[in-house]
Amino acid sequence: MSEETTRHLVTLVVNGVVREAAVPARRLLSDFLRHDLGLTGTHVGCEHGVCGACTVLLDGEPVRSCLTFAVTVDGHEITTVEGLARDGEPSPVQRAFTECHGLQCGFCTPGFLCTVTAFLRDNPAPTEEEALEAVSGNLCRCTGYQNIIKAVHRAAEIQAETQVRPGDREGRA
Template sequence: MHEVTLIVNGVPRQARVPARRLLSDFLRHDLGLTGTHVGCEHGVCGACTVLLDGQPVRACLTFAVSVTGQEVTTVEGLAKDGELSPVQRAFAECHGLQCGFCTPGFLTTVTAFLRENPAPADDEAIEAVAGNLCRCTGYQNIVKSVHRAAELMAEEGP
């Protein structure tokens, strides 16, 4: 067993886990944060994407012990003080989700993408979400959500 100590959604957390415990399982089972979904368990679908020190990573490919001392943001951590983030609001406004299984991965991925590229062109938005799989939407509304989130973030300012 290994001690894992990190910041999750702004809160210091720790737990003792086996060396092979995946970050996705650590978040879901050890910390009770079930918003991170596990789909393919091979890093292909993107449903398990979380932000590690602000960068998107596949939690199903990351060992929990490897993130000790770092900061993880899950979909639960995107909202602040009960207010949805601009990305979350945009996905709701633009119907960028249907069944919701893939949504946490899209939300974290788009959050990181828009920090780097706050005014993306269509092809950039498409490329940004290409690594996340959705079986329901056909991606049109997801891309609209990316653009709407960029608008909302620009309106709010830094």
């Protein structure tokens, strides 16, 4: 068995559930989530860490899963877009993106949702400037970002109204 195909057991908590798979050392976290665990909500737009579509929360913090090897997150906690809703109810960020028409094709959306979820957990009442900065590492080719910025503020409002911080459940390490 070559280095390319030798498998390593990776055990981690994804969206609150313990998951396990044996994968080659070179398997990207994005491919691991999508193809080994079947969580295809995390999308891959560039595979070189620029577009941000693959952003997931690693122990509560946004990371580019296309620049992360699955074997390096053994024992950690991951939240993907599939884990943002709670009890079948969309999270404030998910609701806000829908209300504000913050998505069109939806391909980049999971990365924005994860990024904004972590951002609003740390900064529940952002200024215009802070909200812009928060999403400025993710590419969207459809929306021109207008409604994404609106959605960040709307999500902050919903979050404040419901007194539930969307990031709380990630259990930051």
